[in-house]
Amino acid sequence: MENQIQITLPDGSIRTFPKGVSGMDIARSISEGLARNVLAAVVDGQVWDSSRPIDSDAHVKLLTWNDTEGKSTFWHSSAHLLAEALEALYPGVKFGIGPAIETGFYYDVDLGDHKFSQEDFKKVEDKMLELARTKEVFTRTSISKADAIAYFEEKGDEYKLDLLKDLEDGKITFYNQGNFTDLCRGPHIPDTGFIKAAKILNVAGAYWRGNENNKMLTRIYAVTFPKQKELEEYLHVLEEAKKRDHRKLGKELELFTFSERVGQGLPLWLPKGAALRERLENFLRRAQVRAGYLPVVTPHIGSKQLYVTSGHYEKYGKDSFQPIHTPDEDEEFLLKPMNCPHHCEIYRSKPRSYRDLPVRFAEFGTVYRYEQSGELHGLTRVRGFTQDDAHIFCRPDQVEEEFMKVIDLVQYVFKALGFSEYSAQVSLRDQEDRAKYIGTDENWDRAEQAIIRSAEAKGLNTVIEYGEAAFYGPKLDFMVKDALGRKWQLGTIQVDYNLPERFDLEYTGSDNKKYRPVMIHRAPFGSLERFVAILIESTAGNFPLWLSPDQLAVLPISEKYTDYANEIFLLLQEEDLRGYVDHRDEKIGKKIRDAEVSKTPFMLIVGEKEQAEGTVSIRKKGEGDLGSMPIGQFIALAKEEINKNLLKFQK
RNA sequence: GCCUUUGUAGCUCAGGGGUAGAGCACUUCCUUGGUAAGGAAGAGGUCAGGGGUUCAAAUCCCCUCAAAGGCUCCA
Structure with missing residues (x-):
């Protein structure tokens, strides 16, 4: 029919x-x-x-609302509602783009001379809800390009006209609700009445079309919900996330700090943070020994010529810390922004045979990069940081196998530390603009294919991004989210056909001819700084026992038991358990509270009874009293918990 | 680097043109207390730094530095 x-x-x-x-x-x-x-x-x-x-x-x-696409449609429509409210309150406002994002939406607007600040938030929210209550219907209209241009010329909105330039006539649609009409592909929710709660979250500057040469617009971030209660829940989740912020916990737990006198983006590791970091380093060192890596150590600076050879000077020289000059001669040194040139020279230190490959040089190398000041962020983006770096030099036929071994190592590190929610990003060349990359097309293609195949073979949850590759080669990055849902790159594996060429690296093949090795850069943590930051946020500072800076606190009931407490603590130290004795003249309740607040995993309470019986009373953080037991039993218990984590990576 | 916001004691924050306040932490004393904060007293600040307006600036204005949220960038 x-x-x-x-x-x-x-x-x-x-x-x-x-x-x-x-x-x-x-x-x-x-x-x-x-x-x-x-x-x-x-x-x-x-x-x-x-x-x-x-x-x-x-x-x-x-x-x-339960579908992701449903939510994003809802938020996209909310962006139109925000725009309508803005137009009502600030006549003459011009609009850029207003998309939905992962949670909520934003609209880039040009408010002329008006500075949009906190005082405006409430006004706009109220206006949005007022308009929402009138249940304005979203209507879709097809319009010719000429008519669309005429409309926005009349309105004087140059941004929409700019957008229209790239649109094809005949495929242009307008959406209207109430007094507001926008250039939009759609789709939208039926009417504004679905929107019951609205909150402006923050404002930020954003360059028009993301280009820093263009005018900066005001980006207004907001979120809306179909129920008031959901907004409240969302705000509550945000509050909770803020409590996990590594910058806040890092200060509270005395892990690291910054000093203006030392400089922006240059973290100072406090004793407890340094202890945590050292554990992580040792953990990876042990794993790397088993995986066939050879430790090397290189200096913090290198001759400028080294980076001219590597190509980094040409690419980043102007945007780096500037060369260090020696007093008498015309010598220039750079703070090392990466370790690979040094490692290339180690490779060159003696002739290599095909039988020697692969060789894997590993170093916890501290590097310095001049990041733009606005980009610095706690420990996740700093100017001086330590990479758990290693470079694998192998034959071309070994690349894929080595690549897979590295994926195994990264997966094993993440698993031991409880990172289960990560994604793998394969970064390939920009499909159009290839001028910005060095190396031949042929080498790039080979490397890209090797990465894609390895990621597939290892069953990674992979996303392919074109144009995100490093200038010298494609890479595979492991991305993890922080407490506020921002994505950060942790582990990285990068194939490099370029540096071996530039450093003229070679090995002798079975036919006695010279060949070029391939280099793989890799770092399972990425940087210790960023990794610790994410670890703090993912654990909320409740580190696994083997990593915890203080594993235990011995809490004497009163000073009468000081000697017994010290005796116990000595026994624990002999077993390599870390902690302290709380000798303060405070009541036991206070000592317990302070130990809980500082997230110390075990509390060993000793008083008259324990001293008489030769026992300790154990209290576990967050769980409470476990009763008393002989010290030997506690040591066994603690070691079991430590090994539970460590065994995982010994397999 | 750019836009917006912020900077008061070690920490969390109040105040606001008439020369500085709370809680916690710290020091001393009292207390010797059994599973998440015992009591008292004391010390601690060029109100980020510099300049300006004013009889008077922590407060108003300008610059610098740093931090927060974004944008751009990220070997």
Whole structure:
């Protein structure tokens, strides 16, 4: 029948509807409740307005707040509502783009001379909700390019005109709600009435089209919800996340600090932080010995010529810490921004045979990079940091195998430290602009294919990003999120066909001819600084026992038991357990509280009873009293917990 | 580097044109207390730094430095 179409629903059922049926009509045919919650519909894989007529057989999925796409449609529509509110409050405002993001949305606007600040937030929120209550309907209209240009010329919005330049005539649509009309592909929720709660989160500057030569617009970040309660829950989650911020915990737990006198982005590791970091280094050192790495050590500076050879000077020289000059001769040295040139020279220190390969040089190398001041961020982005760096020099036929071994090592480090939620980003060349990369197309293709195959073979959750490759080669990065959901790169593996060429590295093959080795850069942690930052946020400062700066606190009930407490502590130290005795003239309740607050895993309480029996009373952080036991039993218990983690990586 | 915001005691923060306040931490004393804060007293600040306006600036203005949230960048 010509006027009937077949709609396939996600459960596989097929229903017949009149031609021109909308997602909303379908929802209504199922239940009124569903119809009230439908935000949009997926029609043959594309998200459509729920009111848009469907003219032919299709697969349809109805979207609600519970679907990611439903949420992003909701937030995109909210961006239009924000724009409408802004236009009502600040006439003449011009609009850039206003997309939905992972949580919420933003709109880039040009408010002329008005500085959008905290005082404006409430006004705009109220206006948004006022407009939402009138249930303005979102309507879609196709418009010719000429008419669209005329509209925005009349309105004087140069940003929309700029956007229109790149759009194809005949595919341009406008969306309107209330008094606001925007250039938009859609789709949108049925009407603004779905939006019941709105919160402006912050404002930031953002260059038009992300280009720093363009004008800076005001980016207004906001979030909306279909229920007031959900907004409250969201704000609560944000508050909780802030408590895990590594900058806050780092200060509270006395792990690291910064000093203006030392300089921006140059972290100072306090004793407890240094202890934590040292544990991590030792952990990886042991794993690397088993994986066949050879430790090397290189200086913090290197001749400028070294970086001219490597190509880094040409690429980054102007944007780096400037060369250090010696007093009498015309010598120049650079603070090393990376370890690889030094390691290349170690490779060159003697002739290499094909039988020697692969060789793997590992170093916890501290490097210095002049990061832009606005980019510095706690320990995650600093100007001086230590990479758990290593360079593998191998034959071309060994690249893929070595690459996979490194993936194993990274996975094993992440697993031992409890990072289960990470993604792997494969960074390849920009598909169009290839001038910014050094090396031949042939080498790049080989490296890119090797990475993709290895990631696949290891079953990584991979995302491919074009244009994100380093200038010298493609890479595989392991990305982890911080407490606020920001993504950071931790582990990295990079294939490099370029440096061996520039340093003229070679090995003798079985035919007695010279060949060029391939280099793989890799760092499972990435940098100790960033890794510790993410570790703090993921554990909220509750480190596993083997990493905890203080593993235990011995708490005497009163000074009468000082000697017994010291005796116990000595026994623990002999077993390599770390901690302190709380000798302060305080009540036991106070000592317990302070140990809990500083997140010390075990408290050993000793008083009259323990001294008489030769025992300790154990209290575990967050769990409470475990009762008393002989010291030997506690030591066994603690060691068992330590080994539980360490055994994982010994396999 | 750019935009917005912020900078008061070791920490968390209040105040605000008339020469500085709280809680915690710290020191001393009292207390010798059994599983998340015992009591008292004391010490501690060129109110980030510099300049300006003013009879008077921590407070208002300008510059610098640092931090926060973004943008750009990231070997």
